[in-house]
Amino acid sequence: IVMTQTPLSLPVTPGEPASISCRSSQSLLDSNDGHTYLDWYLQKPGQSPQLLIYLVSNRASGVPDRFSGSGSGTDFTLKISRVEADDAGVYYCMQRIDFPLTFGGGTKVEIK
Amino acid sequence: EVQLVQSGAEVKKPGESLKISCEGSGYKFIDYWIGWVRQMPGQGLEWMGSIYPGDSDTRYSPSFQGQVTISVDKSISSTYLQWNSLKASDTAMYYCATNNVWGTYRFDYWGQGTLVTVSS
Numbered sequence: 001i002v003m004t005q006t007p008l009s010l011p012v013t014p015g016e017p018a019s020i021s022c023r024s025s026q027s028l029l030d031s032n033d034g035h036t037y038l039d040w041y042l043q044k045p046g047q048s049p050q051l052l053i054y055l056v057s058n059r060a061s062g063v064p065d066r067f068s069g070s071g072s073g074t075d076f077t078l079k080i081s082r083v084e085a086d087d088a089g090v091y092y093c094m095q096r097i098d099f100p101l102t103f104g105g106g107t108k109v110e111i112k
Numbered sequence: 113e114v115q116l117v118q119s120g121a122e123v124k125k126p127g128e129s130l131k132i133s134c135e136g137s138g139y140k141f142i143d144y145w146i147g148w149v150r151q152m153p154g155q156g157l158e159w160m161g162s163i164y165p166g167d168s169d170t171r172y173s174p175s176f177q178g179q180v181t182i183s184v185d186k187s188i189s190s191t192y193l194q195w196n197s198l199k200a201s202d203t204a205m206y207y208c209a210t211n212n213v214w215g216t217y218r219f220d221y222w223g224q225g226t227l228v229t230v231s232s
Contacts (some may be wrong), residue, residue, distance in 0.1 A: 039218050039219075096218060
């Protein structure tokens with residue numbers, strides 16, 4: 001399954017919203033259990049990646065509520081309601097409905 | 113607190129073998145899938161494979177099948193990533209990652225990464 005993210009780079013002013021798109025080449029909906037297996041990760045500069053969102057829209061523990069995920073089937077969006085300086089880094093979507101697990105190419109969020 | 117601690121940076125020559133490790137603590141190691149992820153310099157994340165410590169069931173990405181071996185030692189809560197003959201193109205940061213939800217492959221917890229440099 002090919003994961004395509006847009007844009008590649010996203011300059012954002014603090015306090016403004018930001019949106020990242022992720023599209024999969026096949027549906028990520030598992031008809032057996034009703035779950036859609038799409039997660040979002042953030043890799044801050046010089047750090048290991050961290051889980052932000054799992055199963056499309058569930059925030060991981062400790063993730064601020066300014067982060068939200070939405071979408072279905074093959075089209076997904078990560079939104080940051082009001083960007084903060086600490087949100088800088090590369091955001092990746094990942095599908096885990098099927099092997100091999102695959103990541104999107106990443107979106108670099110730069111704070112203006 | 114869940115922790116994954118990886119072995120230190122390695123500098124190797126092409127053709128040499130290498131085994132890097134990832135030790136889990138703060139959770140029941142054998143119950144959760146643990147994966148390995150490669151990040152080449154300046155590039156994105158690539159899933160290499162995952163192993164279930166309980167029975168050593170291992171899944172590989174086709175891109176890495178036959179190129180690396182993932183193994184586990186339950187007795188010391190550790191998983192390993194091994195190469196028999198390194199290439200310069202294996203130069204990368206390697207992360208292990210796991211979760212605390214049975215039967216899932218997502219990555220809630222990450223190691224600090226092991227930088228592998230292969231150069232003659």
